[in-house]
Amino acid sequence: MHTSLTRIAAVLIASTMLAGVAQAETVRWARSSDSLTLDPHSQNQGVTHTFAHHIYETLMWRDTEGTLIPRLATEWYVKEGDPTVWVFKLREGVKFHDGADFTAEDVVFSLDRARSEGSNLKQLHAEVAEVRAVDDYTVEVQMVGPSPLYPNNVTNTFIMDKTWSETNNVEEVQDFAAGESNYAVLNTNGTGPYMLTSREVDVRSVLSVFDGWWGEAPEVTEIVYLPIADNATRIAALLSGDVDIVQDVPVQDIERLQNSPGFKVETGPENRVIYFGYRFGDEPLRSSNITDSNPFDNPLVREAMELALDRDAIQQVVMRGNSIPTGVATPPFVNGWTEELDQYPAPDVERAKELLAEAGYPDGFSVTLDTPNNRYVNDEAISTAYVGMLGQIGIDVTLASRPIAEHSPIILGDETDFYLLGWGVPTFDSAYIFNDLVHTKNETHGTYNVGGYSNPELDEKIISLGTETDLDARNATIAEIWEVVKADRVLLPVHNQTLAYAMREDITLPVHPENQPNMTTVVFAE
Amino acid sequence: MLAFIARRLFQSVIVMLAVAFIAFMVFRYVGDPVSSMLGQDSTLADHAALRERLGLNEPFYIQFFSFVGNALQGQFGISYRLQQPVSQLIMERLPATIELAFASASIALVLGVVLGIYTALRPRAFSTGVIMTASLIGVSLPTFLIGIGLIYVFAVELKVLPSFGRGEVVDLGWWRTGFLTESGLRSIILPAITLSLFQLTLIMRLVRAEMLEVLRTDYIRFAKARGLSQRAINFGHALKNTMVPVITITGLQLGSVIAFAIITETVFQWPGVGSLFVNSVAVVDVPVMAAYLVFVALVFVVINLIVDILYFIVDPRLRDGAKSGR
Numbered sequence: 064m065h066t067s068l069t070r071i072a073a074v075l076i077a078s079t080m081l082a083g084v085a086q087a088e089t090v091r092w093a094r095s096s097d098s099l100t101l102d103p104h105s106q107n108q109g110v111t112h113t114f115a116h117h118i119y120e121t122l123m124w125r126d127t128e129g130t131l132i133p134r135l136a137t138e139w140y141v142k143e144g145d146p147t148v149w150v151f152k153l154r155e156g157v158k159f160h161d162g163a164d165f166t167a168e169d170v171v172f173s174l175d176r177a178r179s180e181g182s183n184l185k186q187l188h189a190e191v192a193e194v195r196a197v198d199d200y201t202v203e204v205q206m207v208g209p210s211p212l213y214p215n216n217v218t219n220t221f222i223m224d225k226t227w228s229e230t231n232n233v234e235e236v237q238d239f240a241a242g243e244s245n246y247a248v249l250n251t252n253g254t255g256p257y258m259l260t261s262r263e264v265d266v267r268s269v270l271s272v273f274d275g276w277w278g279e280a281p282e283v284t285e286i287v288y289l290p291i292a293d294n295a296t297r298i299a300a301l302l303s304g305d306v307d308i309v310q311d312v313p314v315q316d317i318e319r320l321q322n323s324p325g326f327k328v329e330t331g332p333e334n335r336v337i338y339f340g341y342r343f344g345d346e347p348l349r350s351s352n353i354t355d356s357n358p359f360d361n362p363l364v365r366e367a368m369e370l371a372l373d374r375d376a377i378q379q380v381v382m383r384g385n386s387i388p389t390g391v392a393t394p395p396f397v398n399g400w401t402e403e404l405d406q407y408p409a410p411d412v413e414r415a416k417e418l419l420a421e422a423g424y425p426d427g428f429s430v431t432l433d434t435p436n437n438r439y440v441n442d443e444a445i446s447t448a449y450v451g452m453l454g455q456i457g458i459d460v461t462l463a464s465r466p467i468a469e470h471s472p473i474i475l476g477d478e479t480d481f482y483l484l485g486w487g488v489p490t491f492d493s494a495y496i497f498n499d500l501v502h503t504k505n506e507t508h509g510t511y512n513v514g515g516y517s518n519p520e521l522d523e524k525i526i527s528l529g530t531e532t533d534l535d536a537r538n539a540t541i542a543e544i545w546e547v548v549k550a551d552r553v554l555l556p557v558h559n560q561t562l563a564y565a566m567r568e569d570i571t572l573p574v575h576p577e578n579q580p581n582m583t584t585v586v587f588a589e
Numbered sequence: 590m591l592a593f594i595a596r597r598l599f600q601s602v603i604v605m606l607a608v609a610f611i612a613f614m615v616f617r618y619v620g621d622p623v624s625s626m627l628g629q630d631s632t633l634a635d636h637a638a639l640r641e642r643l644g645l646n647e648p649f650y651i652q653f654f655s656f657v658g659n660a661l662q663g664q665f666g667i668s669y670r671l672q673q674p675v676s677q678l679i680m681e682r683l684p685a686t687i688e689l690a691f692a693s694a695s696i697a698l699v700l701g702v703v704l705g706i707y708t709a710l711r712p713r714a715f716s717t718g719v720i721m722t723a724s725l726i727g728v729s730l731p732t733f734l735i736g737i738g739l740i741y742v743f744a745v746e747l748k749v750l751p752s753f754g755r756g757e758v759v760d761l762g763w764w765r766t767g768f769l770t771e772s773g774l775r776s777i778i779l780p781a782i783t784l785s786l787f788q789l790t791l792i793m794r795l796v797r798a799e800m801l802e803v804l805r806t807d808y809i810r811f812a813k814a815r816g817l818s819q820r821a822i823n824f825g826h827a828l829k830n831t832m833v834p835v836i837t838i839t840g841l842q843l844g845s846v847i848a849f850a851i852i853t854e855t856v857f858q859w860p861g862v863g864s865l866f867v868n869s870v871a872v873v874d875v876p877v878m879a880a881y882l883v884f885v886a887l888v889f890v891v892i893n894l895i896v897d898i899l900y901f902i903v904d905p906r907l908r909d910g911a912k913s914g915r
Contacts (some may be wrong), residue, residue, distance in 0.1 A: 099672070186635070244667060248673060264671055265671075265680075265868065289753075292858065292864065293856050295737045296737070296752065296856055299741060299752045302745045303748055345913070467625075468624075468871065468872060468873045475624060509887055510631070510633055
């Protein structure tokens with residue numbers, strides 16, 4: 064009698080203790096490729112950043128709505144009386160994984176490292192003149208001139224521990240052009256919620272929760288990161304129960320996964336717009352049968368091409384519903400997007416033919432379309448569909464399809480007359496698009512302005528966006544620029560991509576617009 | 590014999606130089622590594638600067654000679670994609686490919702020889718017809734289709750085998766093996782079967798054809814007339830004489846399996862040198878691609894050397910021929 068009472072009591076006490084102890088939850092997360100390096104300033108690439116956001120942290124970052132939220136910085140503002148200085152107030156009580164304290168000198172060190180020659184992030188901090196620590200928890204960033212949008216550029220600039228970097232000789236970002244490897248490529252010390260337990264490149268990496276993290280303890284306590292290159296194998300791994308979350312889901316599998324019991328698919332818009340671009344200027348096209356003029360230079364021809372583009376058909380047939388057609392070359396989260404700009408005309412083949420005839424090309428013309436085939440979702444299929452649509456109005460298009468590694472040099476080397484490209488906007492502001500796609504091509508701007516569109520008036524306005532501190536005036540200028548860009552049809556936007564993540568039914572990982580989901584946002588069903 | 594080996598080694602060096610030369614020429618047309626490395630946010634000035642520093646503006650022969658010079662010192666440079674030394678990357682991933690190649694070659698060899706003998710000795714049996722037809726299917730279906738099919742049947746539907754990866758591995762010094770763990774052994778089954786099907790068919794048909802031919806020769810008839818048992822004839826005499834071409838083909842196949850198990854490794858996410866090569870090609874990671882192709886040339890050269898030496902051992906006619914200087 065006495066024994067069994069003790070036993071019952073023991074069991075009851077044990078079960079209450081179990082209820083109090085947090086469950087250890089492991090999540091096996093599969094993607095199509097691995098992080099390239101663990102050195103946080105070496106590469107400016109999405110997959111690498113997504114992985115790094117678990118180990119390292121940034122001053123601020125974006126939530127699943129795309130809003131800028133505090134992280135290691137609790138406040139940020141322009142200094143009173145000096146519009147060229149940004150002040151960041153830092154979070155107190157934050158520790159690095161090795162126990163060191165996070166202070167302003169770590170921020171200064173990290174921002175300087177991100178601006179250094181070997182860093183691929185330096186373009187984001189091009190306007191920074193100097194970074195200085197005012198006290199242990201305040202950092203001032205001195206800009207070259209007023210830079211109202213600098214905070215948008217720090218969302219992927221990670222903070223490293225200065226002392227750790229000095230001890231391990233990683234003050235310099237790896238210089239792989241000189242053939243050196245460095246300690247930070249495979250080792251980490253960050254402030255983030257997870258610590259690196261093991262790393263086998265292209266095989267698996269394991270992260271375990273960091274007990275000393277400043278934020279609320281995440282539900283996921285262990286992450287096993289599994290790059291699986293083959294699309295079918297990745298989905299098979301989910302269906303067989305070998306992985307729990309698949310981030311890169313091929314479009315053709317979405318419907319099937321949605322109908323599979325035990326699994327679900329989360330979808331959401333991505334911060335990436337897909338568009339066609341063409342050559343401006345009166346030099347005849349290299350790939351066309353018209354040798355005395357450039358058809359694309361004629362606004363009537365560009366209008367005809369837009370009227371031939373049936374975005375909704377592409378959405379339904381090519382993308383199987385997984386895209387958001389748009390009439391403006393920017394994703395909806397970006398500052399400057401409006402519903403009016405988003406409108407696009409219904410396709411009108413007859414009118415398009417009329418316009419072509421009016422423009423002086425009653426028999427149409429021929430041209431080559433350069434498209435990548437392994438970079439954007441169904442990129443080649445979109446181009447193929449558009450070739451058919453242009454054929455209907457009399458434009459005879461030859462499709463040249465290449466892997467992105469060969470497509471990029473053609474784009475950057477200005478060797479194309481007509482091309483497909485996708486553009487993401489990490490700063491969530493239109494100026495980023497204008498700087499690279501609309502501004503006249505020169506040493507510092509217009510890198511991807513392949514068509515050679517040049518409008519000096521617009522150039523001036525674009526430059527002014529970098530330094531205008533009156534946000535209302537700035538937004539008005541942005542609206543003006545977009546009006547001209549849309550009226551001139553500088554680019555021909557097709558749609559914004561959507562993201563789909565597939566996962567076990569009892570897990571919820573919300574879609575992140577920059578495709579940088581974080582496992583701290585995972586919620587398990589009860 | 591020694592002179593023979595020395596001559597072959599010399600020829601091998603020439604082969605490897607030729608491969609490196611052709612590979613280098615082709616790489617100029619595979620795309621631009623710089624845009625893969627620098628990404629969207631870089632300026633044209635950055636691109637130009639990186640090209641300069643990587644030596645990509647140098648004329649072709651200078652790039653080639655510095656590559657060869659470095660290679661002779663064992664320096665294959667740093668991977669543009671993973672930023673680790675190339676030789677280290679290849680060495681890390683070699684055990685996985687070799688184990689897979691070894692497993693699949695064993696399956697192909699054993700089953701191929703057994704089935705080849707069986708179908709040769711019973712040419713008109715119904716089972717022979719079934720085996721020959723089934724083997725044709727194994728050859729006509731592409732590797733990735735077989736791989737995906739096996740994954741769906743055994744991993745997704747039956748859930749008895751893993752769908753990807755190598756499983757748990759054990760470090761034996763430098764070599765990482767998957768043969769010592771249960772998950773490792775289970776993981777190698779499907780990829781090894783996928784990779785072995787093509788070789789198996791080849792070996793089986795070759796053994797069958799050779800044996801049928803040998804069984805018709807005079808010395809086999811005389812052996813029967815002498816009263817030797819069927820078993821002694823089949824295995825003691827006929828089989829030995831069929832092995833020379835089989836060794837040649839197996840050798841070449843083994844070389845190509847090690848070098849080009851690329852598709853199978855990609856489908857099964859097998860962490861070998863093949864998947865390393867595929868990932869490198871996608872981003873034009875020239876150091877890895879160049880080192881890999883030179884390595885592949887080395888593999889073929891070594892295997893062919895071993896095969897030629899095996900001829901000497903297996904075929905007494907060659908040994909005697911060499912001795913008498915004929």
